[in-house]
Amino acid sequence: MISRAMSRRHLLGLGAGAGAAAALAACGSSGPSSSPGGGGDGVASYWSLSGPPGEPARKAALERFNAANPDTKISSLFFQNDAFKQKIKTSIGAGTGPTMIWGWGGGTLKSYVEAGQVDDLTDWFTQNAAVKDKLFPSSFGAATVNGRIYAMPHETVQPILLYWNKKVFDDVGVEPPQSWDDIMALVPRFNEKNIAPFSLGGQSRWTNMMWLELLLDRIAGTEVFDRVFAGEANAWSDPAVLDMLNKVKQLIDAKGFVNGYSSITADSNADQALLYTGKAAMMLHGSWSYGIQEAQGGDFVSSGGLGWMNFPPVEGGKGDPSNQVGNPGHYLSISSKASPEAKEVAKKFFSTTLIDAEEPKHWIESGNTPIIKGSDSLYGSAPNGEFLKFVYDASVNAKVFAQSWDQALSPTAAETLLDNIAKLFQGQVSPQQWVDNMNAVIGK
Incomplete structure (x- = not known):
């Protein structure tokens, strides 16, 4: 069982320091290419955090997508928390960041929006209402800036x-x-x-x-x-x-x-x-x-x-x-600098793999509550099922789920x-x- 104290620091990104860049520790299928929104041999690229509980579930999602889409693969890089925050900030500013920008929503997302660095996804969610309907309504608060949606909520709720x-x-x-x-x-x-x-x-x-x-x-x-x-x-x-x-x-x-x-x-x-x-x-x-x-x-x-x-x-x-x-979810935005092809791959990842039947299973196995509606049907056979069901009900029924x-x-x-x-x-x-x-x- 992992330490959930580390989980909060890991997932919410507290205590970041500039010196963390020296401790950069990345691993993944390939490194980023020099073209904005690209990445190695993939049409689209994805960067996120390394280590448990998240990395195994994130890698499993990417493997499922790439297996189903061999001609439009997503390449990936995983970083330790502080190194990720330093790397993503500098790369986005330089226009060489990944197609999909993993983050915590809220204030950081707002800064991306104000700088014109991420796409407005409001119309896409309107056109793909079934995707939005699969997720906790309360998870969209931290994905929204000035009434517009700029990120795909995913992963877990805390x-x-x-x-x-x-x-x-x-x-x-x-x-x-x-x-x-x-x-x-x-x-x-x-x-x-x-x-x-x-x-x-x-x-x-x-x-x-x-x-x-x-x-x-x-x-x-x-x-x-x-x-x-x-x-x-x-x-x-x-x-x-x-x-x-x-x-x-x-x-x-x-x-x-x-x-x-x-x-x-x-x-x-x-x-x-x-x-x-x-x-x-x-x-x-x-x-x-x-x-x-x-x-x-x-x-x-x-x-x-x-x-x-x-x-x-x-x-x-x-x-x-x-x-x-608390933490109403984790968030993926699409870089405004990415190519049209890379953006389409990202949106396909959002609308298929991130809400498929396998996705909640991996998060439940790690002791977390997914933000996917209906995942509570899996808790009966899960360790800590009673607690996970409580967190699920409290989150999906929340009138408002405010970000820390x-x-x-x-x-x-x-x-x-x-x-x-x-x-x-x-x-x-x-x-x-x-x-x-x-x-x-x-x-x-």
Whole structure:
């Protein structure tokens, strides 16, 4: 079982650095050609991330397509995460990138659109409605810029969930929270028993961010962050943002998080261990957390000790409790510099292989939930089928599946966001200072 902490960093691309280019590690059928959108002996080219859980499933898809289309093959290259981000940025800027641009949607896709580097696929999806209908409707949010679709959603979905240790709850004699008020009421109950109410790998920063994302959604719905994403001046000044920040501060002040959370890293999985050993009662984390606890927690998961649920509503809040935040999919765009022939091959790959009957099987085998409708019929015989079905239902039924803020925003705004979230949790900025600091980077 792979580490899902690595999966989040691997799939969402956190912690990239310029020095990663020196550690470039690529493998594949061939290298890129000098012609834009080309690649080795293939008519079209595809670059993506190496390593589990994604590379085996991605290679299997390419092999299926090439076997069925020997005259219009797709060549491929696979890179480590940081190297990929460096390579794709420079190659697209130079006009020598691949036909298909793999990515996370959101802020990076928006930058491609604004630079005219990717094709508008809106009309293609209209003409190929059956393709769009095979995918979770909520996956298209991060593929959309200014109301137009610029990427094909594919691969898997990873929402943020609230986990709890059932034995700890039984021992204390309490029930899982059904509202924000319930969460706050549970905090002193666990503290009285010297159990941390919530585990948190706060040094990693993005773990803290999950609290802000879900609280703002439950308080105000999606409209506030939508205005931030659209670049509206002073959008963070909405009263709902201060309400959200003050609620987070109240939880911190009430000792809602484990002592020393700012020195705990998510990459070490120490936050997971606090939950499955019973030192913490609850944890807010991505769906990949299930695999970590199953692999490292002994019989904690197999014995039924882990509970999971959607983040509960906030009393009086506007947000729909079905809304999800996290990773609504992964995305393939088509380079505007690619040849007409290469673009047609890419679109054929989208409309055939990426939604065929084999595609979801490979992702399910890796412990992930595909974004293809109907894949839940395969979960009955799959390990972790109950959990995968929950993630499937929560994602396909979500009114909105918002992308994690650090991926939705530009790199500049995302770094300021993560820095200020860390300072908020450490008591180094007030809620109002947080708002002012974030307003200053809107649109940058």
